Amino acid sequence: MSTENKVFIYDTTLRDGAQAEGVTFSPVAKIHVAKMLDSFGVDYIEGGYAASNPKDMAFFKDIKKEKLKHAKVAAFGSTRRANTPVEQDKGTLALLEADTEVCTIFGKTWLLHVTEVLKTTPEENLAMIEDTCRFLKENGKEVVYDAEHFFDGYKDSPEYALQSLEAATKGGADVLVLCDTNGGCLPHEVFEITALIREKFDVAVGIHTHNDSETAVANAMESVRAGAVQVQGVINGFGERCGNCNLISVAANVTMKTDKTCLADPEQLKNLKKLSLFVNEQAKLRNNKRAAFVGDSAFAHKAGMHVDGVRKVSHSFEHVPPESVGNSRRILISELSGASNVMEKLLEMGLDNIDRKSPEVREILQTMEKMEKSGYVYESADASFKMLIKKVLKEHKSFFELDGFRVIIEKRGKNEPCISEASLKLKVNGEKAFTVGEGDGPVDALNMALRRALHKFYPGIDGVYLADYRVSILDPEEATAAKTRVVIESSDGDSSWSTVGVSENIIEASWEALVDGVEYKLFLNEEKAD
Template sequence: METRTIDLFDTTLRDGTQGEGISLSSEDKMRIARRLDQAGIDYIEGGWPGSNPKDLDFFTKARDHRFDHARLVAFGSTMRYGNTPEKDPNLMALVEAGTPAVSIFGKTWLFHVHQALGITDRDNLDLIRQSVAFMTAHDKEVVYDAEHFFDGYKDNPDYALQTLQQAAQAGASALVLCDTNGGTLPQEVSEIVRTVIGRFPDTVIGIHAHNDGELAVANTLAAVESGCRHVQGTINGYGERCGNVNLCSVIPNLQLKMGYDCIDPDKMAKVTSLSHYVSEVANVMPFDHQAFVGKSAFAHKGGIHVSAVMKNPSTYEHIEPETVGNKRRVLVSDLSGKSNIHYKSDELGIDLLSYGDKVPEIVGALKDLENQGFQYEAAEGSLDLLIRKITGEWQDLFELKGFRVIIEKNERAEVRSEATIRLLVNGEEEHTAADGNGPVHALDAALRKAICKFYPEVDQMQLSDYKVRVLNEKDGTGAKVRVLIDSQNNGTSWGTVGVSENIIEASWQALMESMAYYLQQQKITTENHS
């Protein structure tokens, strides 16, 4: 009976770090490795101990950690021509790494054998055989990576298969076919994989795909359907150039759609959190439009779509988002209809059943404001206040009487920002001033100072992000701008938005609504508990 189990080989810590903008310390690698182990990954390639001190440090740290499921892998190349295995620094570094498994790459493409290594065809075969045999003699499980396999096979299929033969005879547990340049098409992958499996029916054949043709996932799925049972990739598709195949897409596709066993079913719901965890440790912004795990993967914007999804999510979703640990989101914009407003109101905890006549007004106001440049997809705090204003549920907790912001720069190139503000709070006028690192910071400080006597809880919230987007670039410095402010308190975050030709005014709108929303939520929480 055909096995449907897939060995997952993660190379985020090695191949992933070759991606532009990706840098991981040895401690970062340990944190990610532990998370990969918990996720049910079978092999974790930690790095190349023979190439740099950081990877060597990682393997030293890893010796003291017990992995519950995964086998740790050290990566390296075949021995250098002219060396003996015992004298080859790279092979000895693999032995000293102390991992139960190693991955060794060797040349498949004669173009590389002749141009990069400058050796004969026979010499390259000897390097592969001796290197793999040396590692198996040291009780290492050897995963052999056939570099540039598909390009090499298309150039000279007989020689490409000979390289695999050398690794297999020397004891490699898996032969991995690498699309190193990422330019192979799925139909080519399928045909070549079937040929390889026909030659090596008793050996595990793997696939290592790069994404230069935007086909890494398709090529990997094609390879598995053609018989590969070992899949290499990275979390979020990190990797050199256009990246490696994204395991966060491969795993759900293989397991949920194609019926292969990749990870324990109860771990599938943690794929999204794994993706976000790795991007956080790598200090890389998550890609919102990433399949399965991205913030936008199950986001619905068009009114017709939302109406259908509310009746049956399968109308516009290929899987239930919770299956991979994601969640459904409904966006509001100028494309919104009544269904969007009802869905978002429920999500925000606003009961619109008593305000059915207000829904058209809300939709109309939303479309008018979006036409002015407002955008509420990432500003749910402002959306909440907009709906409550129209329904009459929002009570102004403070009223602006005026503010002034001064920017001063002296002859020593020192810049000073000061804001003064007059507010009416609970019938009392407050007139305060504050300095700041910049005009928005000064305005924020002055606003807090004015209302903290009445609402001391504002000191518990803080601004976490500030973004400015120019809306009509052709107007230059006089262009309208959109300011988006993210705020947070005790793990809860919310966004607010402001739009104006004056960046300070736009910032004030977003800043004021951020505090108003927070105080409104605090008031609701207090009322619910009383």
């Protein structure tokens, strides 16, 4: 690890990330994630704990069938057991069985763990570290030594913590990784201790941080500033307890805000959001809209003065260009909006011939204010706001007219599921359409009926589906007569859009949001056709 100004990215999403509450990767998902990480340009992919379970061992076998372009695969394990010859230790032998180019082992640094957890002597623990590193090196492995609880151990007994690193070095470890396993250190501590280790050891130093104090990324960056050349972490930062260091933020910060590099091809940074979304999908996690760099809100502007500033000098309110990390700017519409926000929406819609001081802009703002007093919120329903603009400008086109609908919910027995059925009457271009739809719930049934009714006339909506459905009670003191706001997110697989409906009746509010969502898609299809 001698490449000048290079920070090596060591990804442990498939091992440490998989220890997060609610996260489980299927065998297929693990291969998909590994291939995506390789394409992105990470240097190491830790595939799992070799001695832990058959699924991880199966991954090491399956990944050999894939031709990775850049990344090295690492198997994770521990030092040999106390008072056990290394060549007879099952965990160490499992690392060899994994047949990976790299083996990463963790060992104890903190005397508290040595005596109270391992129940062995300080001398035997040092022998365990040295023996395991040497054995793996003799078997041709690149050895990464994770000094578990290093910062806690160093603060408790600096002399012994240093002896543990010396043992790994004597055994031939290629990298000494300082682990803030409890996630309790602050950045200044990590910098000072990393700098000291860099001075004392002529071996590459790495950093592994957890986020229990909300400082994992800051700690990793401070360790890099002090000379660490490997950063271990997880895409999107999930992991045990509060999570691991977020490699999304590390990759962006190192590449764009230091004189160092960390990706095989820095141009891959433009795929940062794509990588984030892909990993969350494989882990079955919802995307964090407020995530730095890649969240939907990362470059979202709401206050009128901010929007005006962004329009004039974008970097005055954006620390990096959104497109540099595969993201995009969003202008939000709310009660805090001014003419600048509306103008941005008009420009998005190709309506660049309207002056910000025009009567049309004032009418849009007044209409929006009136609607928001009724319970509508447009910052989370961008498509509905664009439809509102169309209506104010007298450019709205109704693609169909509602004659009426009926929704039936039936439960035929105590242990039988509820059945939802919706019947719908529409007029499309003067022609009547009547359909019936069944669904998991009344809104799903209405959605199915609407799609069926419009299929004949607008087949372009066939690929549209409901991606999310959110309900808010606006005046709970009214109990069952309370006004309800429904926000629906629709998607066609390539893009998504949100719409809003408000009514005392939840079905009517849902219908309003459904109609806006469908009409918005039909408008988009017309624009593409033109």
